[in-house]
Amino acid sequence: MSDPLERLAEHAHESRVIVAGGGVSGLVAALECAKVGMQVTVLEASGVFGGVVRSAEVGGLTLDVGAESYATRGGAVRELLDELGLADEIVAPNRAGAWVAGVPGVGAAPLPKGGILGIPDNPWAPDVRRVIGWAGAWRAYVDRVRPPLTIGHERSLGALVRSRMGARVLDRLVAPVTSGVYSARPDDIDVDLAAPGLNAALTRMGSLGGAVAELRAARSTGTPPDAPASDVPPTVAAPRAAAPGGAVEGIAGGMWRLVEALVARLRDLGVELRTDVAVEELTPAGSGWSVRTSADESPLSADAVIVALPERQARALLRPVVPALDTAEPAAPVVEVVTLVVHAPALDAAPRGTGVLTVPGSHVAKALTHSTVKWEWVRDATEPGIHVIRLSFGAQGEEPATAALDDDAAGSLALSEAAALLGVPLDRSALRASHRVRYVQSQPGAAMGRAAQTAAARGAVRAVRGLGATGAWLSGTGLAQVIPDARAEADRVRSATLWRRD
Helix, strand or coil: CHHHHHHHHHHHHHCEEEEECCEHHHHHHHHHHHHCCCEEEEECCCCCCECCCCEEEECCEEEECCCCCEECCCCHHHHHHHHCCCHHHEECCCCCCCEEEEECCCEEEECCCCCECCECCCCCCHHHHHHHHHHHHHHHHHHHCCCCCCCCCCCEHHHHHHHHHCHHHHHHHHHHHHHHHHCCCHHHEEHHHHCCCHHHHHHHHCCHHHHHHHHHHHHHHCCCCCCCHHHCCCCCCCCCCCCCCCCEEEECCCCHHHHHHHHHHHHHCCCEEECCCCEEEEEEECCEEEEEECCCCCCEEECEEEECCCHHHHHHHHHHHCCCCCCCCCCCCEEEEEEEEEECHHHHHCCCCCEEEECCCCCCEEEEEEHHHHCHHHHHHCCCCEEEEEEEECECCECCCCCCCCHHHHHHHHHHHHHHHHCCCCCHHHEEEEEEEEEECCCCCCECCHHHHHHHHHHHHHCCCCEEECCHHHHCCCHHHHHHHHHHHHHHHHHHHHHCCC
């Protein structure tokens, strides 16, 4: 029994894997390969690891300027944090809840608690009626008397909500949530991917509101009908006592500590980690690969390659060696995040909870996070009267309003938007520091037609020996999806590499 295992271990130590891309997906894939003793090299084109999980010093504070939390569903992120020794550093956000701004005739109001993607189960609830008004509540109530879809179902979230509950529920509740979560319009979101089981529950219950109530009740006690809890994106469903977006956690000190811990663990395992090195070309070489980089005079050799790059770069690198890979390059949302550190004692009272979503078209910012309120560790790191605020600009098909501005002008625009969204005057003298970063996001995994597109891409890549691909463009955005996908793809590639017979 020991001989085959000894040979396998020897084979592992002789096998080399190159990971193209040092974001979280690439680092996790590298970790899975290094665990079994494989020689691993990670090549990152930029100067830092982590991708969208990154930090910066803003006003003397080290803050997350990318991903600031992770969805708890599935438990994959928490499992990794435990493995890396960070379990005791996991923190929950303030449960105060968020607001929605830009509501016609209302201005701003607390976002109703619970629901699914902003869809209420009871349009007459006071917090719902405050946002949609009496006219909106009466129109939404029509949902209760309309016949359910018993043959087929509506795929578009926007079309479903519009037909069942009307424009006010769609525009004032659902659109702010999908814009904030997916950077996409409700019409472009696939119901079955964003809210698994909702269409089936609609048929059973006879109304959309009834379907939401059933799924929420099931979520509060166990697994929703027809959909495992791990498939439900953040802010999609929550127990009745929770505020929208409450099913998330963070790390005391910032999510960037996950990247720091991953890098440290990889170094302990002997992984070669290189920054400022781009992978420029892959060429089959015997039973392995020749990898040309921007920094090496001669190509590197590898038994297997895992591509963990953003979609545009990944497709460009893979297309010459993956004949079946389609040529589509879906438009991806471009988002700019501006982080502000301000002196504003008026914000001590947390006037708009943990943050604000906006009705599309009402403001140039799509969302605001009041980090000092949302995270206790941020509050503890600041002096009295100092607040940290993050604003997001840009969405699918919409260039960020900050795109053409220099950093100072972008900071000024963000400060003006923060004042409007929080309902507190913030003049230029309040601004202590600002930081701007630009991200090209992956198209939402819940977008119409996206699942078939990514499945085709996966199939094409997996048909090529010794090649793998992972990342948000394949798994869907968010660490709760990226991490298990990277682990699964790395396991597939390493198993095929170690067990193959040449």
